[in-house]
Amino acid sequence: MKIHMLSRNPSDYRRETADDIFKMPRNYNTTEHPFAAEREYIRAMNSAKLSRLLAKPFLGCLEGTTDNMSIMSLNTEKVGLAVFGTADGKIQYWEIATRKRLYEAPAHAGEVRGVCQYEKSQMMYTCGLDSQLKQWKMDHNDIASSWKEPLNTVLLNWTPLCLDHHPSADAILVGTSESCLIYHSTRMDVPVFEWTWGREAVHHASFNPVEHNLVGILTKDNSIILADTREEQPLRKVKMNLKLNSFSWNPMEPFIFTAASEDYNLYTFDCRFFKHPRRVFIGHTNAVMDVDYSPSGREFASAGYDDTIRIWSTDTTSSVDVYHTRRMKRVLKIKFTLDGRFLLSSSTDQNVRLWKAHASEKLGALKPREKASYASAEALRAKFQEHPEVRKILRNRHVPKGILAATNEHKIIRAKERRKQRNVRVFNHSQEPIPSEKEKHTTAVYK
The missing domain is CATH 2.130.10.10 (YVTN repeat-like/Quinoprotein amine dehydrogenase)
Structure with missing residues (x-):
């Protein structure tokens, strides 16, 4: 009579040292893990919120x-x-x-x-x-x-x-x-x-x-x-x-x-x-x-x-x-x-x-699991940084009232200049190209 035995490689589940974390078997088939992208997005949101919560630069x-x-x-x-x-x-x-x-x-x-x-x-x-x-x-x-x-x-x-x-x-x-x-x-x-x-x-x-x-x-x-x-x-x-x-x-x-x-x-x-x-x-x-x-x-x-x-x-x-x-x-x-x-x-x-x-960087020595956690959070923020909610959290900064008012005023001034250039080209029927932002600020070049 034949007896079929299960054979496993010990390196797949055994830790190398007592300090290592336990290895967990995973099935990477996407059909077995529905809503993986949604869960990852939530983790990115939480990571973005924590990065702003822990932001104490001074x-x-x-x-x-x-x-x-x-x-x-x-x-x-x-x-x-x-x-x-x-x-x-x-x-x-x-x-x-x-x-x-x-x-x-x-x-x-x-x-x-x-x-x-x-x-x-x-x-x-x-x-x-x-x-x-x-x-x-x-x-x-x-x-x-x-x-x-x-x-x-x-x-x-x-x-x-x-x-x-x-x-x-x-x-x-x-x-x-x-x-x-x-x-x-x-x-x-x-x-x-x-x-x-x-x-x-x-x-x-x-x-x-x-x-x-x-x-x-x-x-x-x-x-x-x-x-x-x-x-x-x-x-x-x-x-x-x-x-x-x-x-x-x-x-x-x-x-x-x-x-x-x-x-x-x-x-x-x-x-x-x-x-x-x-x-x-x-x-x-x-x-x-x-x-x-x-x-x-x-x-x-x-x-x-x-x-x-x-x-x-x-x-x-x-x-x-x-x-x-x-x-x-x-x-x-x-x-x-x-x-x-x-x-x-x-x-x-x-x-x-x-x-x-x-x-939001933590000062002092980091444990290996902390380093892995910070690296994972940074990768998630980089992956979802252009999503509207994540971008809003990462880019929002509370500044003094005077700086906020001056920033809004400068935006209005730049928009007015762009609108004026566009109107001048329309009414003068001009085909000259509009100079880019980096070409506006130089007046002369000497060699």
């Missing part, structure tokens, strides 16, 4: 600030250490993780306009409204003795307005009211290079973090200039309708950078096609003062004169999130930390605030 203030922070410089080698320059001429050494000021020293007789660090040589450079460029020793183990007095002091012919350090060489870039200068640490009394394009002041200049020879320069005549350290003259120049206050290079795409403008917008440029912006980001209701990219290169943050901080994705032209508090006034500076998880903002109420880059 972590705290850095206590001990005595004046407006005019400049913020993060250490590129030691995560969590920063140097701030104040409007009363002092430099402060901070530990971001503990939110403590470790040391403070007077540096300039006036506002500090630039601070940059170079960890390879353990040097720091500052410049201020007293027309002085100073070199300091950066000894993190004994910062008090290294900041007693600067190593070198150079009296410039013009007032410096910005400062940046070369990513891989011991050279610094100084923007003045007449030109853009490059100094070397071995000989700081004479600049080794100088760029001039007209007689306009340079209020912001920065090296490309990937292509180290490429330099971006902003001038007071509403222009942005591309220059190369291997060339004697700047490469290209684009003039905008209004002044650009600041810009930031994309750390992952070296030919992309985003600039903050006085016309409430942000513009992303491509160095390979410099005729007009690649993308226009609309959302602020007042001038945009500063912008900074996340280390991932997929998002950036902007500081606005409308008392808000906005988080943007490089793929969409509208802001992903808006941060504001009742006491925070005009935001002047914004910085991503090197891990991309936190933001530092400086405002005119003499406070430096620490924020989470992702409002």
